[in-house]
Amino acid sequence: DSGVTQTPKHLITATGQRVTLRCSPRSGDLSVYWYQQSLDQGLQFLIQYYNGEERAKGNILERFSAQQFPDLHSELNLSSLELGDSALYFCASSALPGRANEKLFFGSGTQLSVL
Amino acid sequence: AQKITQTQPGMFVQEKEAVTLDCTYDTSDQSYGLFWYKQPSSGEMIFLIYQGSYDEQNATEGRYSLNFQKARKSANLVISASQLGDSAMYFCAMSYLEGAQKLVFGQGTRLTINP
Numbered sequence: 001d002s003g004v005t006q007t008p009k010h011l012i013t014a015t016g017q018r019v020t021l022r023c024s025p026r027s028g029d030l031s032v033y034w035y036q037q038s039l040d041q042g043l044q045f046l047i048q049y050y051n052g053e054e055r056a057k058g059n060i061l062e063r064f065s066a067q068q069f070p071d072l073h074s075e076l077n078l079s080s081l082e083l084g085d086s087a088l089y090f091c092a093s094s095a096l097p098g099r100a101n102e103k104l105f106f107g108s109g110t111q112l113s114v115l
Numbered sequence: 116a117q118k119i120t121q122t123q124p125g126m127f128v129q130e131k132e133a134v135t136l137d138c139t140y141d142t143s144d145q146s147y148g149l150f151w152y153k154q155p156s157s158g159e160m161i162f163l164i165y166q167g168s169y170d171e172q173n174a175t176e177g178r179y180s181l182n183f184q185k186a187r188k189s190a191n192l193v194i195s196a197s198q199l200g201d202s203a204m205y206f207c208a209m210s211y212l213e214g215a216q217k218l219v220f221g222q223g224t225r226l227t228i229n230p
Contacts, residue, residue, distance in 0.1 A: 002162065033218070043206065043220040056217060088158055094216070102216050106152070106160035 003027065006091050006107035014115055018079040021110045023091030025072055031055070031094045032074040033104060034066055038087040049074055050096075081114045088112075117142045117211050121221035128197050129229050135182070136192040136224050138207030144168075148210040149190040150218070151181065155203040163205075166190060194226075202228045 003026035013019055025032050034046040036059075045058035049068035060066075063081075068074040078085060088111050092104040118141040128134045140149065151163040166174045166181045174181045182191040194201055207221045 002159075031216075035218075042222055043208075045217050045219075048216070056213070058217065090160060092160075092218075102148070102210065103162065103165050104150070104210070104216075104218060105162055108157075108159040111158065 002105040002107060004091055004093050004105055004107035006089075006110050008110060009108065010111045010113075012113045012115065013081060015081055015083060017081050017114075018077065019081065019112065021076040021078070021089055021091075021112075023074045023076070023093075023107060025074070025091075025093030026105055029093035029095050029105075030072060031096060031102075032068055032072070033092040033094075034060075034074070034076050035090040035092065035106075036087045037090060037109070038084075043090075046076070078112070083114050086112055086114045117144075117147075117209055117219045119207050119209050119219055119221035121207055121224050123224045124222075125225045125227070127227045127229060130199060131196055133193060133195045134197050134201075134226065136194075136205050136207070136226065138190045138192065138221060140188050140190060140207075140209050142188075142209065142211060144211050146212070149181065149183070150208040150210065151179070151190075151192045152206045152208060153201075153203045154206060154223070160206075164192065197228050199228050199230060202226060 005024040031050045033048045046060040048056040066076045088109045090109045092106045094102045147168045149166045153161040164176045180193045204223045
């Protein structure tokens with residue numbers, strides 16, 4: 001158990017809908033990362049937050065947004081969903097915002113299926 | 116640009132044998148980290164082992180060791196005495212700093228352990 005909690009584990013929805021994925025980082029970790037894993041793109045970095053503030057953006061679509069709350073949990077909001085958004089979404093956490101040698105611990109992921 | 120290459124899409128190994136999963140990386144940064152993650156069929160990403168670019172000794176974690184050859188830019192994972200439960204996808208990843216820490220993943224190697 002990595003200590004990173006993601007809910008829900010599975011999500012099935014329809015095109016055009018909006019969903020929210022939730023992540024609680026490991027106790028003591030201030031930094032949260034979101035990754036998307038799809039068959040064609042592999043694992044892609046989406047966005048990172050540190051102590052409530054956005055620190056880095058990756059290949060995140062404009063239809064997607066995220067935030068980190070004062071209690072350090074984070075939510076990833078996906079709107080106007082398309083079939084291609086179907087993927088496994090991971091949250092990861094680390095203690096500090098940005099050292100190259102900082103270890104990341106991943107949650108179990110949320111499997112999103114857009115029908 | 117940072118890149119991770121895993122040249123073995125799939126590997127088949129007999130139980131109790133040692134196995135080496137290949138990983139090469141490309142970066143011009145001096146400070147970076149190298150990770151291996153295991154992803155079983157259940158989907159979660161399990162942290163296995165970490166090697167910092169300035170670490171002189173190869174990292175070891177139980178049956179896992181990382182064969183780090185900096186000049187060759189390789190970071191192969193060695194699993195000793197393989198077990199049936201080692202069957203999974205294995206991802207090599209590199210962390211680097213670009214505003215904040217980011218992680219780039221290879222395409223993965225599917226390891227199957229035969230009884």
